Amino acid sequence: MQKTVPVKKMRVSKPGSDDHSVQKITVYRVICVILLIVMALLFMFPLYWIITGSFKTKQAVISRTPELFPSQFVTTNYESLFQKPAFTWLWNTVLMCAGSMILTCLCAAMAGYPLAKKKFTGRKIVFSVFICAMALPKQVILIPLLKEMAFLKMHDTLWAVILPTVGWPFGVFLMKQFSENIPDEMLEAAKIDGAGEIKTFTHIVFPMIKPGVGALAIFTFITAWNDYFLQLIMLNDTRVLTISLGIAKLQSELSTDYGLIMAGAALGSVPIIIIFLIFQKFFTRGITMGAVKG
């Protein structure tokens, strides 16, 4: 009897008996999953539009009836993109991200260990200052930062982007979270065996927090790649443009050559998406561990 009750009626019936609520959830679940798939398609659409757009002809791109699938594949957009210094932009971006990544991981791994495992004077204060700074808007400090970089003669060099990225305390916090998991017994055993501080760090602490360092590395790389505002303020010279700045420049110079702009956008996003997909497990863990709780 239960099974013959029309689904619609069951959805409006109030939750009472167990059978009803189970049935109701199934229908609800199906609707949810369908909605979810629709949303997922919508979220993938911009990327699809970038990639197909980059292969469209000039006519197709400014056609008033856009083609959902390019009727004709051409590579002219990429050819004209590479007549511009697109490889330099990409190389600058990779250098900048790699520099930020290495320095951040090094500094943060070293700082996270004492914050988690050593009882030193002023630990609470140092840690609270790190946390409080994270709650502040980091874009607000760009004005004095630009002046500082100009004073240090570092503006228009990649260092102007790398140094502030390394200074941001998120990495220190993340490494502290990972270092908490090191068992105290291991550190004590190392001390009894006569290992010095540096040896303890390189032989015990570092291997233990390696997954965390991996997470931080990929996180920093992706964040640095996409930190458009910082790059916009610090880098003006054509020699040091990054791929993000390059795409923005293409857009402002040739506002309707969408094929070429999309080729730039594809060049700027596809490599980082591939990196993300390869390392996404690390990345997810980094985000989860980096959440300040309570």
Place this chain on the structure above:
Amino acid sequence: MQLTRNMSKAMKATRRRENLSAYLFLTPALLFFAGFVIFPMGMCLVTSFFNYSMTDFSFIAFDNYVEMFSDPTFGKSLVNTIVIVVVSVPTVCLFSLWVASVIYKMNSFKTSFFRCVFYLPVVTGSVAVTVVWKWIFNNYYGLLNALCKTLGIITKNVNWLGDPAYALWCIIMILFTTSIGQPIVLYVSALGNVDHSLVEAAQVDGATNRQVFWKIKWPQIMPTTLYILIITTINSFQCFALIQLLTNGGPNYATSTIMYYIYYNAFKLNRYGYGSAMGVILAVIIALFSLAQFRLAKNDR
């Protein structure tokens, strides 16, 4: 007597050594942090009291702040910013909670598939995402106008980004797509960590799924919700790249936000002092919002 004195001496020495080594480990991070975060923050506060431009650097006390509150464009930017925050923060939170609650029980392949898809706009990068949306919204060649016409929603092309009635909503929509990735990741892991014995006990007692969710899971994921609220608020307040690339704050400042207006004053008009003063106010507003959310969440528990 001698023995205890020696011991305390030894303890002091150990302690001094611990301090020394701890600070040595901290030195690189502290140097970068002090040099490129704390120092500029302090300078931001200091320059906010100066008339600081290419040619001038003179102390004017609170004049920048006084000017700000009589500047209609600042007022408009503040209102726009608050609209963005008030609309996007709850939608991001609720939508990501919904997505997470649908996907967290799927098998691990499907969960990571959906997690990746919703993270995609973040990884794609604000510039790439913005240029493609600019094309989609284009008055003449955009997909949106063509689509809406085919569906019969509109009869004439709409200039989405050029019309004050739509421009801000377009920006909020794009901001939404680039904001939900991280909350979903956090919610999926939080829901996975909910104490299962409590859920089972409630089910045995005949609680419906909805009751289980709101009475058992919701309080347990509260810390995550709080964290998501705060990071989403901070990010929405700082919305900049989208605006600079899509509309330049126009039409007629309809999409100008505080962050964009700071950029405009500091880097287009070279009014560093005025820009810094607005930066200070923005930081204060964000701190107040975060504090309020913190209080609310604490009371809720």
